[in-house]
Amino acid sequence: MKPLGQGDPLRLGPYRLHGVLGEGGMGKVYFGADAAGRPAAVKVLLPELAHDGHLADRFLREARTAQAVTSEGVARVLAAELEGGRPWIATEFLAGPTLDDAVERFGPLDDAAVRELARSLARTLQDVHATGLVHRDVKPPNVVLTSRGPRLIDFGIARPEHGLTLTRTGQIPVTPGYGAPEQVLGRRVGPAADVFSLGAVLAFAAGGRPVYTGAEITAVLYEVVHGEPDLEAVPEGLRYLVMPCFAKDPAARPLPSQVADAAAAPRQPERLWKAGRLGEEIRQRESAARRLTARPTGPSAAPGDGTAGGNPRLTRRRLLLAAGGGALVAAGGGGTAWWLSRGDAPSDPFDIPPPAKVQAAQLxxxxxxxxxxxxPVENVADAGSPAPLPIRDVVVFAASGGGIAARRVIDGRERWRVGDAKAEAGYLSIGDRLVATADGEGTLRTWVAATGSPRWTVDAQVGALLAADAHAVYLLTSDGRLRCVGTDGKVRWTQQPPLALSGGHPVAALGASHLVLCTETGDMAAVRAQDGSRAWVRKGQAEGPLRPAVDGGIAYLGGRTLTALRITDGHELWSQDPTRPPRRGTYGWGPPTVAGGVVYALDCDALRSQHSDGSQAADPVMIAGVTPPWxxxxxxxxxxxxxxxxxxxxxxxxxxxxxxxxxxxxxxxxxxxxxxxxxxxxxxxxxxxxxxxxx
Known part of the structure; x- marks a missing residue:
């Protein structure tokens, strides 16, 4: 969560705003609380859209219509008003994992849970349709599992039956693989479209994977209209429940009440959401939500502690918890909901679990x-991904379709995925326990490597991540400055670099209390890790960015020479010319690696190994087919x-x-x-x- 910025309102209706949760295609979403301390997600239409009176009227009208749904199975719209020329909508705050998050972490739901999910969602849709509305975006991320049962969220995008969907130009008014054929084709839709989506959600919950897939979005949409769902992963005893929902003809699909009856849900269904690992997850998140909005008592509630008017005090640390444990849904329409999602929702975002244990493979x-x-696992990575990053039991890389993903090192199965990470900014390991990433807004975010659980967050204006150790993260800001952020979430220092670093992604190595950098133009410099002050500069070392190596107080540089420098002052200890000097990006030395006191580097067409004193460690070995970039x-x-x-x-x-x-x-x-x-x-x-x- 980010603090309020210039132009952000402090209050909307009864809600005092405490931070910015995010921004979607239609509006900006704030975290707010009323005078009684009840939390809400408050969405305001973007200023450029608020000037469209017709759009603003529809935004409010449809939200107020949605307020007519009072079913226990929905995240209700609490209020919708026009204030200061901008319309806003407040929705319920829910704690609990989303269905897709739960399936990803704990696997498909068992038979009893799927049947109860079917009964609950079908009855909820029956209530929705009874008011003359169609939800239009039933999908796993819009189902939150709470201790009181499944809840359908993002209800603010529901529309009157046969109404058109409120979207911006160019947006797809359907979630691929879950929207009904008539939605894909842009036709007017009725309640039967929600039943199609319900079938897709139940099949995902039972089988652990979508029933419509394809390499591209258009391929998925084509399968929805012309193909058949892949129900191979759905247990045979549940296929009868979901198959009728996929009828191409809306009139041939069952009514929600028929789905609810056919589910034959178990008795005492509330126990399903309170038992096992999923039940423990729900309890942890609900407990975290209560702590987040708890009223202070005793001496801490005295005047002057920031709780004027009876509002709970939401400190920066608690807002960081909210940001770390939260997820934002802004699906192309007027409403949104925010809930604690992904990860363990820790009471303290700086409470990091011990490193995961993993057994080394046999040689x-x-x-x-x-x-x-x-x-090989095909089509899982972005073609421009940085190098893979092993962190104990997972390996992290840039995911196909955006964000980053982690797969288990022992079998390659996906462990977790973060969609809002900006992979081109890089990713780093913090003490073999956390993954550091940046989002599109330049926010530094951290995740538990083993589980993908979010931890602390800092608005650091990240342009590129450079290096990290167990105590700090070093980065280049979007405006070309060097910055150090401690693992306590505090910015330790920000300095102008000794060389211009903007306009590209420099590479860096960290060691012996120094950060050694190489720019896009091949110039190199070192700064002191303690305060960012300049240690030394060496220009013209390489033709481009070559990552240095640091070992035992010595920095090793490739490029025009293979050179060893004393890291504290840049004094040259030894230097070796390549077999052929660099010319137009070819030849020269590649980036070095140090292991066991030996420096390994490619010299044109040969692998060479040198001791730390510059003497030869082993005979050169010729390598065929190696060309820069190495x-x-x-x-x-x-x-x-x-x-x-x-x-x-x-x-x-x-x-x-x-x-x-x-x-x-x-x-x-x-x-x-x-x-x-x-x-x-x-x-x-x-x-x-x-x-x-x-x-």
């Missing part, structure tokens, strides 16, 4: 081509792994020298990178990911 054979431990060598087990270009793949060479090599062939050009941990080599090859054994 493989150095003979022949390696057989993947798992994968990736740093990766050392793991007894081998050094090199990314080769074109259709060669990745090759492992003995650390002790010699020409014995092991190659895993790849196709797809130069968009590939590698990383290693726990005797596993992770390879990103364009959009695929795989893990190889090392020897």
């Amino acid at each position: 493989g054979s150095a003979e022949g081509s390696p057989t993947p431990l798992w994968g 990736r740093p060598p990766v050392v793991q087990g007894n081998g050094v792994w090199i990314v080769e270009s074109e259709d060669t793949g990745v090759t492992g060479l003995p650390r002790s020298g010699g020409n014995q090599r092991q190659t895993y062939a790849l196709t797809g050009g130069q968009s590939r990178s590698i990383a290693a941990s726990g005797n596993r080599l992770f390879v990103l090859n364009r959009t695929s990911l795989l893990a190889l054994p090392v020897y």
Whole structure:
């Protein structure tokens, strides 16, 4: 959550606003609380849309119509007014995981839970339709699981039956794979469209995956209109319940009441949402929500503590908790809901669990081509992803379709995904426990590596993430300054860099209390980690950004020379020329890697290894098919792994020298990178990911 900024209102109707939850296609959403401390998500139509009187009237009219639904199964619209020329809507605040979050973390729901989900949602839709409305966006992210049962959220986008959907120009008025065929085709819709969506939601809950899929959105929409749902993952005993909902003809679909009756839900259904791991998750989130809005008592509630008027005091720390545990839904319409979602919703966002434990893989054979431990998993990564980042039991990368994802290192199964992370800004490991990312607004966000649970958040104006250790994150701001943010969520320092860093993504290495940087133009500099002050500058070292390496108080640089510098003052300890000097981005030295006191770097067509004093550690080994831009060598087990270009793949060479090599062939050009941990080599090859054994 971000603090209120210039132009943000302080109060709307009975709601005092405390922070900004986010901004969607139609409006900006604030976290507010009324005089009694009851929380709400308050959405205001964007200023450029508020000037459209017709749109503003519809925004309010449809929200007020939605207030007629008083079913216990919905997140109700609390209020809708016009204030200061801008319309706003307040909706209920709910605590609990969304259905997609629950299925992702705990797997498909069991038979009893699916039947109760069907009964509850069907009865809720029956209540919605009884008021003459159609929800129009029933999908797993719009179902919140609470201790009182499933609740249907984002009800503010519901429309009068046969009405048109309120969207901005260019928006798709349907969620692919969940919207009915008539919605996809842009026709007027009725209650039967919600029944189609209900069937898709139930099938997802039972099978753990969508029933309509495709490589592109258009392919998914085509399948909805012309194809058949894939119910293979749905248990056979539940297919009778969902199959009738997918009828292409709306008139052939069952009524919600018929779905509810056919569900044959178990008795005492409330126990389903209070037992097991899912029940514990719900309890934790509801407890966190109560703490967030609890009224202070005793001496802390005295005048002058920020609780004037009886409002609970919402401190910056508590707002960070809200941001870390929250998710925003702003699905193209007038309403929105906000609830504690994703992760463990900790009482303290700085309470970090211990590092996850993972067993190292057995070393493989150095003979022949390696057989993947798992994968390749196709079409999971963005083709421009930074190198994979192993963090104990997961490996993180830029996900296909946006954001970042983490997969288990032992079998490649997806562990979690964050859709609002800006992967091109980079991602870092904080002490092997957290993942640091940035969102599109430049906010620094952290997530528990093992689970994807959100933790602390800082509005740091992130342009690019540079390096991190267990105590701090170092970054480049959007306006070209260096900034250090401590793992307590506080900005420690902000400095102008000794070299211009804007206009590209510099690379960096951290060690011996210094941050060493290389710019897009190949200039290098070091700053002191304590305060960001300049240590030294070395210009013209490389043709482009080559990541330095730091070990034992020495910085190793590639480029025009392979050079070792004393990190404190930049004094040159030794330097070696390449076999052929750099020319137009070719030849020269690649980025170095240090392991066991030995420096490994590519020298044109050879892998060379040098001791820390500059003496040769092993004979050079010729490598075919390597051209810039080079990736740093990766050392793991007894081998050094090199990314080769074109259709060669990745090759492992003995650390002790010699020409014995092991190659895993790849196709797809130069968009590939590698990383290693726990005797596993992770390879990103364009959009695929795989893990190889090392020897």
